[in-house]
Amino acid sequence: MAISEWIQALQDVAWPGFLQPHVEVLLLWITWAVDYIDLDYLEYLLWLLLPFFILFIFPIFLVLFIYGCVIFVHIYGHRHQIREAYHTSYWEGARVAIASFWDGVGNVWHGYELKGIENVPDEGSALFIYYHGCLPLDVYYLISKLVIHKNRSLHCVGDKFIFKIPGWRPLCKLFSITAGTVEECTEELKEGNLLCIAPGGVREALFSDPNVYDILWGKRLGFAKVIIGSKTPVIPMFTENCRESFRTPEWGRSFFRWIYEKTKIPLCPIYGGFPVKMITHLGKPIYFDFDTVTPEEVRKTVKREIRSMIKEHQRLPGSVWQGIAQRWSAPSKKKTDEPEQAELLQRNGAGATSPTSDSEEVVVLRRERSGIDDDDAEVDELGGI
Template sequence: MFQWLHETILNWAHAIYEFVPEYLLWLLLPFFILFIFPIFLVFFIYGCVIFVHIYGHRHQIREAYHTSYWEGARVAIASFWDGVGNVWHGYELRGIENVPDEGSALFIYYHGCLPLDVYYLISKLVIHKNRSLHCVGDKFIFKIPGWRPLCKLFSITSGTVEECTEELKEGNLLCIAPGGVREALFSDPNVYDILWGKRLGFAKVIIGSKTPVIPMFTENCRESFRTPEWGRSFFRWIYEKTKIPLCPIYGGFPVKMITHLGKPIYFDFDTVTPEEVRKTVKREIRMMIKEHQRLPGSVWRGIAQRWSSTSSKKKNSDEPEQAELLQRNGAGTTSPTSDSEDIVVLRRDRSGVEDDDDEVDELGGI
């Protein structure tokens, strides 16, 4: 690999030398030395750091290759993304103890602009739990050239309600973002609004598989990458008409990212309705946003958190007041007891903002 990279760089340099006048090369050399070379140098250094991180997992990678050729590839890629998360976003995972060592669980999460947090979570679970996290993805990602083998390797599917239910019954871990692409591209980073509409597909999966739900939220997931405010309504109109995600994205900011996994939520699966499941899970996600995300969202604050040793502490001095407001809004406990129906009843009185979408079985996705 390194020999190929070395030969590629030499070929590029030779091509540039042939087609660019020599006087222009000498003219641009100071600019290259002062501005371009330091950028390449930083990328090379971070590449070495990521390589060292991967090398630290070399024993796991070797064992995985002995088990299965594809399992080795999965662990190697997971080690790479785990290194990227540590280096660039100082990524942390809190609540991993809520993930069962065996058996099924369904992760329901708020969708950031790009699902980097899901990539990092998959990597953590592969490395530290030796478990694969299956994901529901939007249909358009399977149409991108070259992505299908990677989706197959990491069990990413655009599965139906029946397929997802069957996966959970088989004892797998599965994650779904009910907001899907709509939430990813058009949620406001100032308020982190949840755009689930009236989707019921994920709720039917929960009831059909009788699986506990692990709510998930990642701090600053909308600060690393963003969509521009200008033209957002126009791009959303295009998406609603065509389902094509044409909205531009910018960013790559090194903000602090911390994924929080909540306690598993259990329901009385024999009596609960899909509408009640959706409302309960949605409120849990909203509570996590209020607890862990400082609003309005700020890229600069996220970067400051990345380099601060005291990141992810309590956000405001008025948190007791916020906690009181949450209780008024019907935030109950989610302990796994037989009173799961009471959890739903506690939350029925809370009015929330719903989208105008028709009631559908769509699952959303990464």
């Protein structure tokens, strides 16, 4: 009855002549919808399909959050008439404000924690090497923590497609996200900055199996060459449940990976937004004998350390429900002697012995050829967020 009265009220309004035909057509459509569409059935379908809508709407909200930051940066730059991001204190205020926003998102939605922040130097360079989750939320949260608690900016190597997304370039510039070459990254570290690289890049983000958290670095050596060239310590990084918050569907994974390998376009669909517990673990810095170590040996050592962190901190196989329950359960030591988990860890290569270190926790490697074959053009790729 209320709808009929509303339609009648619109019909009684004296609309301008150029609007009257359009209003009449609109009212006819509304009248037809009220008379012939079962609104109760539509309400039933809405409640039935609501969980599926939520799963695919959360990734859209994440993109909207990022675009909110982009809009903020644009407005901030226009208001203060600033051309360069790093030459004024106004941009520092924008950076802190955005970091505070993401820090709040992490605390509320994922109960985010950062362990090992004492391993981050107060000054000087360090290179973070991390396992890439489906979406790099943990990197956003880590950047925010370092800005707020360490007053340090974490520079990141991003995949090239990020810079092709309309509107994202100012935000990438504000937070020092670059698609850097080996030479550029080496120079960044020599200048005393913090830098993070995910050697697995988009391939690891989209196609790593959440049951085993397999590391998909291929034969990439770019990050190892950066380490040797800059003579910088490495801080290994892993985030618990980083593959449980967002996931890629198992169906069609091989097809989407084939497309990515041929075109480098990340077309694989993403779903999720689950409020799982996320804890980023930062390992103790790893040092090398930079005069004698080879890139293959650096890659092998860092990869082995990341696998060791996965074995220590991640419950396998990965589970969304267990990740959510972890927010309210007391922390407990991960079980590694269960047959199923041991088999999964063996598939991931986590059973390898961790690198040895002396009392100063310095890894010194000698020149021992590992026999790893050189790869094609992918060898010098760095990966990225």
